[in-house]
Amino acid sequence: MAKIRQEINTNLSPRTKADVFNSDDGSDSFNPQELKKLVYLHGAICEALRLYPPLPFQHKSPTKPDVLPSGHKVEANSKILFSLYSLGRMKSVWGEDALEFKPERWISKNGTLVHEPSYKFLSFNAGPRTCLGKEVAMMQMKTVAVKIIQSYEVKVAEGHKIEPAPSVILHMKHGLKVTVSKICLV
Numbered sequence: 001m002a003k004i005r006q007e008i009n010t011n012l013s014p015r016t017k018a019d020v021f022n023s024d025d026g027s028d029s030f031n032p033q034e035l036k037k038l039v040y041l042h043g044a045i046c047e048a049l050r051l052y053p054p055l056p057f058q059h060k061s062p063t064k065p066d067v068l069p070s071g072h073k074v075e076a077n078s079k080i081l082f083s084l085y086s087l088g089r090m091k092s093v094w095g096e097d098a099l100e101f102k103p104e105r106w107i108s109k110n111g112t113l114v115h116e117p118s119y120k121f122l123s124f125n126a127g128p129r130t131c132l133g134k135e136v137a138m139m140q141m142k143t144v145a146v147k148i149i150q151s152y153e154v155k156v157a158e159g160h161k162i163e164p165a166p167s168v169i170l171h172m173k174h175g176l177k178v179t180v181s182k183i184c185l186v
């Protein structure tokens with residue numbers, strides 16, 4: 001959180017810092033160009049979506065018999081379930097540190113964003129049925145995060161157990177207990 005706060009202070013213009021909901025034309029909406037400068041925040045959101053995809057699994061059905069790249073034969077109209085939750089945690093896909101929350105994996109050596117193919121980072125689905133709201137969702141999450149991180153310190157309550165509850169939409173089994181304190185700017 002401290003790193004994101006530092007990035008906000010360094011990279012955002014005074015106007016956006018004062019009100020991140022303002023756009024360049026003065027209307028009451030997002031400021032996408034400014035928010036693109038927050039690469040660490042982008043990496044942190046991608047890591048959260050990789051480890052905890054809001055849609056943890058999906059299904060597909062082939063219209064005719066087929067053979068998957070793995071060699072498995074599939075019948076027409078059979079239902080293939082696949083786990084986005086597992087894909088985001090596979091060492092063979094993300095490396096030995098797959099279970100670690102590391103926003104850095106989304107940032108290149110020269111500080112630009114690392115693009116991961118949508119078939120690897122599947123939280124927004126891929127192909128013709130990919131999420132139509134992906135960009136809007138990223139902007140909304142960044143805007144809200146900036147607003148909160150600028151003014152508050154949020155800490156997970158000591159001893160709180162973080163466990164997902166399997167469902168069509170991923171929930172937190174025990175919720176998320178946090179302490180929120182206002183940052184004093186002296």
Ligand code: HEM
Pocket residue numbers: 053054055058059122123124125128129130131132133134136137
């Ligand atoms: C973090 C936020 C979001 C995540 C993780 C997400 C994820 C997904 C996923 C996985 C699908 C594919 C569902 C399937 O085919 O089974 C999907 C589809 C879709 N999403 Fe999102 N979504 C998010 C936010 C949004 C927002 C904010 C909008 C609208 C502004 C949106 C609009 C859509 C639409 C219209 C589809 C259907 C696309 C199609 O089937 O052609 N999503 N989303």
